[in-house]
Amino acid sequence: MPAIRYGLIAHRLHRQGSDSGLLRWLQAAEPAVRALGLGLHAVGGTYDAVQRYGLLDKFPGLVRYPNGHSGGLTRLVSHIVGGVQPGQALDGVIFLIDPVDPSSLFPEAQALKRQCVIHGKPFLATEAAALEWLQIEGLQAGLASAQAPGAALLQAMPQQVAALIAHDALKTQMVEFAGTHFELLSRYQERVATGTTGGLLNQMAWSRGWPSDQPWVTPYRSGPLGGDAQIAERVLDGSCQKVIFFEDPHVARQHEADIQLMERAVCSASDRTTCMNSPAMAWRWAEALGKIPLK
Template sequence: MRLGLAANRLHHEGDDAALFRWLRTSERGIRELDLGLHAVGRTFDAIERAGLLAGHAGLKRYPYGREGGLMKLVAEVVGMEGGARTLDGAIYLIDPVDPSSIFPEAIALKRQCVIHGKPFLSTVASARDWVELERIHAGLAPDPGADDLHDFEQHTLALIAHDAMKPQMLAFASEHFALLSRFAHRVGTGTTGQRLNELAWSQGWPSDQPWVHRYESGPMGGDAQIADRVLEGRCQRAIFFEDPHVARQHEADIQLLERAVTTVSDLAVCTTAPGVARRWAEAAARRAQVAAR
């Protein structure tokens, strides 16, 4: 597998920057998976200076962002030259107050990942979680260092879907109802939350108890309410099925939630595509079964 890799300046400036925290915790898994990391210039240079991933053949250098490095990652997420230059997703550690995080190529990188059903990993927690789930899919034993990401009984999960994606969210929740029910709390916005509650009641969840705590609808501020929970460390994972083809009147609120997630980079995991969410759910269930033996 091959992922694009970029990090805003904040995330590779100091010894304990986010990029290095991720690599130190995930280097073993990266090597076990023989994961290709196609890193934009300054990100590659920072990894090399830190002495991380030394000798890892999968680490490739791309041009600096100003020379089109991030644009090349976007094109390769879409796919180039008959698959020879195709990425399976992207890790982009975002500083939400860095102006480059809203450059067209940065926005396009996420959008094309969502459109093509590929992982877009914008936090340390998301990148750590992805490496662990791919390890599980590869048949490797669970890494105890990732246990904190799978302590679902202590976590809150946000389930959010735009109108066109609501049927997929309901199908996902139905298929993985037992796993999602392990979370201490589930939260959602308006209509999605109501439909998920109706689904849960149909599956035997006590009819006098909501399965999902409902906030306002997205246009009425529900995304902002959930963003506040994320910032306070009271929501550790968001599964957010976005419709990238429709302009939303509450686009600012959607971006606010995304910025909240990237602000608490080590704490929050965000998944934006149904296929990626299903792959996570399958790995999480398998990991729990192995741990219980």
């Protein structure tokens, strides 16, 4: 049984044509998938597309689930939380989302993301995020750089912008995360945040010696007052490449539409934007990059 197992699903947009997101991801990720011995548990139509592309040929880690309308997605949700039989648990999900596909709002899709967040398992909704996370897994596993070129992630940071967002119950965790990995996050060209989180992060940075006349993050409005939409615009413009979002899945949110708007913007920029939805993802990401000497 593979040591690491991920669910795999791609909306129709991402699995059709010679330039589809699924095909691009497979072509780039296949060396790391094989080196890791990664298990990929693919919902019906996605499995069929992988077979059609002729990639991962004779790869034993590729497993077919039923089609989505036959319960394939529901089975992924169950297996994210541990399944009903021994050995069914999955470690995360790669779900290449088309934000205008109505099935992205089906209960199964919403539950899949929510349970990943609750259980601290990666939910990778874009092509860029799915490729980056293979590099993270490779770094954690100590793969050769040719198989998991993680150093490129560090080299790209000075040309990128990161958004740091946290719901009320997780703002303290966000400040702790940013403080622990202050040097790493400071490599970004710019950091942006929604209102209150931005204020807390600037206070933390100033307490660490960041110049008091310069904000460490650019604060936008609070989420309920439109900050999520402001960050979404930057994502769509290509001027924000990473969203680190400490999401609280246990509370009803009056501004749920704003949160979905931002997440849909991320999925619209699938080839260039990554998103981490939980503290567990963010810590594992930073821990992996910490294995590369900062220069």
